[in-house]
Amino acid sequence: MALMALAGQPRVAVGPDGADFKLEDHWTLGVSCHYGTEAVARSNLLSMGSIIGQHDATIGIRYEWDHGCVGAGYLPCLPETLKGGARSDFRLGMDYGLSELEQTRHNAFFGFGWSW
Numbered sequence: 001m002a003l004m005a006l007a008g009q010p011r012v013a014v015g016p017d018g019a020d021f022k023l024e025d026h027w028t029l030g031v032s033c034h035y036g037t038e039a040v041a042r043s044n045l046l047s048m049g050s051i052i053g054q055h056d057a058t059i060g061i062r063y064e065w066d067h068g069c070v071g072a073g074y075l076p077c078l079p080e081t082l083k084g085g086a087r088s089d090f091r092l093g094m095d096y097g098l099s100e101l102e103q104t105r106h107n108a109f110f111g112f113g114w115s116w
Helices: none
Strands: 013-022 027-036 055-065 068-083 100-114
Touching: none
Parallel strands: none
Antiparallel strands: 013 027, 027 055, 055 068, 068 100
16 A cells, blocks of 8 residues: 655545455456545635545446457445535525535546557
């Protein structure tokens, strides 16, 4: 497992890890996980916007032959919640400072490659 801090971002750490398992001569199963910390402190964000997914897992399958491969996979990102903890000075309307947002992501992917 690799753990690294990005230059100039002392609060950011990334830890990707994964493995491939050979099922048969041409079939390979791949699994991985990713752990990342926040790039921006939650206190500096409004809960009206998007949240960066920090923790996810990937599972995929690949068929390989002599000069190429084709594969597909699924990547679910674990839910993240962002809460605002302060009141704004707006007299009328919604007070977004006290709002909460939960977001998750699901990706399905397909690809191919070749070599010569």
